[in-house]
Amino acid sequence: MQASASQFVTRDTCPMCGGDSYATIYSTRLAGDALSTYFEEVFAPRGGLDKGLLGDTNFVLCRCSECSGLFQLHIPGSELLQEIYNPNLSADVIERKKRGKADPAARYRHAAEIISLLSLFPKAGQGLSVLDYGVGWGHWAVMAKAFGFKVFGTELDKDRANFARQNGIEIIDDEDIPNHAFDLINTEQVFEHLPKPLETLRHLSRGLSEDGIIKVSVPNSHGVERSLSAPEWRKVNEHLNPVAPLEHINCFKRKSLTLMAQRVGLTERPLPVIAQYRSIQFSMPLQHLIREFLVPINRNILKRSNYVLLSASRR
Numbered sequence: 001m002q003a004s005a006s007q008f009v010t011r012d013t014c015p016m017c018g019g020d021s022y023a024t025i026y027s028t029r030l031a032g033d034a035l036s037t038y039f040e041e042v043f044a045p046r047g048g049l050d051k052g053l054l055g056d057t058n059f060v061l062c063r064c065s066e067c068s069g070l071f072q073l074h075i076p077g078s079e080l081l082q083e084i085y086n087p088n089l090s091a092d093v094i095e096r097k098k099r100g101k102a103d104p105a106a107r108y109r110h111a112a113e114i115i116s117l118l119s120l121f122p123k124a125g126q127g128l129s130v131l132d133y134g135v136g137w138g139h140w141a142v143m144a145k146a147f148g149f150k151v152f153g154t155e156l157d158k159d160r161a162n163f164a165r166q167n168g169i170e171i172i173d174d175e176d177i178p179n180h181a182f183d184l185i186n187t188e189q190v191f192e193h194l195p196k197p198l199e200t201l202r203h204l205s206r207g208l209s210e211d212g213i214i215k216v217s218v219p220n221s222h223g224v225e226r227s228l229s230a231p232e233w234r235k236v237n238e239h240l241n242p243v244a245p246l247e248h249i250n251c252f253k254r255k256s257l258t259l260m261a262q263r264v265g266l267t268e269r270p271l272p273v274i275a276q277y278r279s280i281q282f283s284m285p286l287q288h289l290i291r292e293f294l295v296p297i298n299r300n301i302l303k304r305s306n307y308v309l310l311s312a313s314r315r
């Protein structure tokens with residue numbers, strides 16, 4: 001990567017697979033009209049975005065020839081990152097974030113996922129050592145703790161880190177990760193934000209136990225390229241969300257995940273379909289029930305889901 005005089009850093013290889021052949025598929029001025037409503041809507045609840053920081057830089061999306069993943073060529077440098085990820089939230093918003101989603105089904109989904117993952121850990125009853133990488137407000141981590149696991153987290157934001165600590169999550173520094181031997185490292189909607197995802201995965205792999213597993217879950221990228229032919233940038237736009245300007249700087253294809261794992265010596269550990277069905281409650285509303293039935297089919301059979309479990313173990 002080259003440092004530039006602006007608020008941006010420019011990439012020179014695919015950050016997901018390391019490939020050095022790529023083509024620009026979309027470009028528009030970050031401070032131009034196409035994105036102006038988008039930035040206003042997205043950043044208003046976080047205290048706004050200082051558009052002066054965007055300068056004359058373009059929002060440039062490239063497609064990697066090797067893994068087909070999309071990535072933003074110019075990514076925020078440290079000052080702009082501060083602006084984006086340490087917003088001035090009002091006290092009301094902070095309280096809401098601490099409570100988590102009002103819908104109890106959100107907590108249920110955390111529990112159901114953890115129950116499914118347990119099928120990969122025959123000795124889970126003796127306790128697992130778990131890292132929630134980018135712990136946020138700690139809702140997943142607290143659920144993992146309720147299963148009796150020793151739960152650690154990393155978090156850059158002080159408010160969030162303190163809140164997770166109050167809930168019994170041990171916050172560690174990034175550089176401490178290789179000193180641990182985690183059975184499970186959870187990364188949920190984290191890798192799409194990382195400046196160097198391939199390097200981060202390598203770093204995380206050094207903190208795994210012998211049979212340890214890293215979960216990488218990132219937004220699905222189907223239909224993004226089609227939407228980019230005539231993009232309508234709005235706050236809520238599920239088709240363009242995987243390439244959200246300044247934030248989702250890596251848009252993974254399934255092949256990007258596979259190649260990224262290979263580069264650092266990790267292989268995919270499929271989660272058995274039956275394990276994913278284990279936590280289905282037939283009392284769920286029909287709509288939820290259908291969704292729960294479809295998730296494993298998308299993941300294991302159609303391979304259309306960007307949810308993978310990676311392990312260094314060859315078994």
Ligand SMILES: [Zn+2]
Pocket residue numbers: 014015016017018019064065066067068069256
């Ligand atoms: Zn690539």
